[in-house]
Amino acid sequence: MTKKCVLHAQAAVENRAVDFVIITALEEERDAVLIKLGRTQKLDKEASDVHTYYRGSVKSTRKDQSTYHVIVTCLSNMGPTEAATRAALVVKRWTPRYVLLVGIACGIRGEVSHGDVLAASQVADYTLGKQHDGQRDIRWNVFPCGASLLDSAINLSARWRRRIGVARPSEGRSTLQKGVVATGGDVIADDNVIAAYSANWPKLIGIEMEAGGVATALAQTSERPEFLLIKAELSQWPEAEVSFRKAFELEPEKIEYLVNVGICVANQGKRDEATKVFEKVLETAPTRASQHLFRRVQGVSRQ
Numbered sequence: 001m002t003k004k005c006v007l008h009a010q011a012a013v014e015n016r017a018v019d020f021v022i023i024t025a026l027e028e029e030r031d032a033v034l035i036k037l038g039r040t041q042k043l044d045k046e047a048s049d050v051h052t053y054y055r056g057s058v059k060s061t062r063k064d065q066s067t068y069h070v071i072v073t074c075l076s077n078m079g080p081t082e083a084a085t086r087a088a089l090v091v092k093r094w095t096p097r098y099v100l101l102v103g104i105a106c107g108i109r110g111e112v113s114h115g116d117v118l119a120a121s122q123v124a125d126y127t128l129g130k131q132h133d134g135q136r137d138i139r140w141n142v143f144p145c146g147a148s149l150l151d152s153a154i155n156l157s158a159r160w161r162r163r164i165g166v167a168r169p170s171e172g173r174s175t176l177q178k179g180v181v182a183t184g185g186d187v188i189a190d191d192n193v194i195a196a197y198s199a200n201w202p203k204l205i206g207i208e209m210e211a212g213g214v215a216t217a218l219a220q221t222s223e224r225p226e227f228l229l230i231k232a233e234l235s236q237w238p239e240a241e242v243s244f245r246k247a248f249e250l251e252p253e254k255i256e257y258l259v260n261v262g263i264c265v266a267n268q269g270k271r272d273e274a275t276k277v278f279e280k281v282l283e284t285a286p287t288r289a290s291q292h293l294f295r296r297v298q299g300v301s302r303q
């Protein structure tokens with residue numbers, strides 16, 4: 001077999017249809033997924049796709065002991081536009097049966113607690129609206145999440161908590177919460193806006209930035225893979241910041257706590273302070289992930 005044939009055969013294997021595609025917005029989220037998957041392979045880039053992908057597999061708990069084939073990818077930038085573009089690309093390349101959007105989200109105070117897991121029954125996109133008389137009327141675009149995936153999520157064995165590898169910085173234990181998640185391109189740090197969204201959606205449990213883009217792109221494909229947003233609540237920003245600062249004081253060797261302080265500070269709009277936090281992170285643990293987050297915070301500061 002010629003070298004050209006070998007390369008074609010390898011490309012065919014790498015691009016074969018998969019069961020799941022997992023999309024994250026941050027490198028840290030992607031790295032956490034890869035750690036849980038265990039053995040994964042970083043795929044070579046193709047001329048038609050400039051993005052990086054990782055392939056792995058997960059043994060199911062089904063009686064037939066089947067194995068799910070998984071692709072993991074991280075967005076280059078946060079927000080719905082990048083998310084929609086990537087979702088369309090992965091469907092075209094791998095025709096997955098299911099697409100998961102995982103990571104962290106802002107939880108609604110009083111509905112969820114810090115560290116809970118949010119499983120979206122619907123994603124409500126607030127991107128479109130009409131501005132008039134000093135106010136904005138939202139034209140909500142709503143997407144139901146996949147019934148089969150949501151059913152599997154809410155019926156997981158309670159043993160899922162044992163797989164959490166990071167100590168919870170506050171008291172209590174993580175729970176799985178099901179409800180509506182609002183989504184759009186804005187970072188929402190205004191309690192009045194959150195209250196208005198909650199009034200529209202009594203079952204609102206969280207807010208994030210990418211699900212509307214992913215859901216829109218998937219709905220416009222002929223394959224229409226089943227979609228589920230499932231994220232950890234890490235974004236009641238002031239409370240989370242306090243919790244992670246305390247955790248870092250108790251265990252300063254765990255640099256991930258300080259990274260989370262920086263994320264919380266940045267999402268409260270305090271970019272200069274966040275920059276200082278990430279400078280300290282870089283001094284302590286200059287990893288690629290911390291360098292990426294530092295550049296991202298700096299970029300937002302200059303806007």
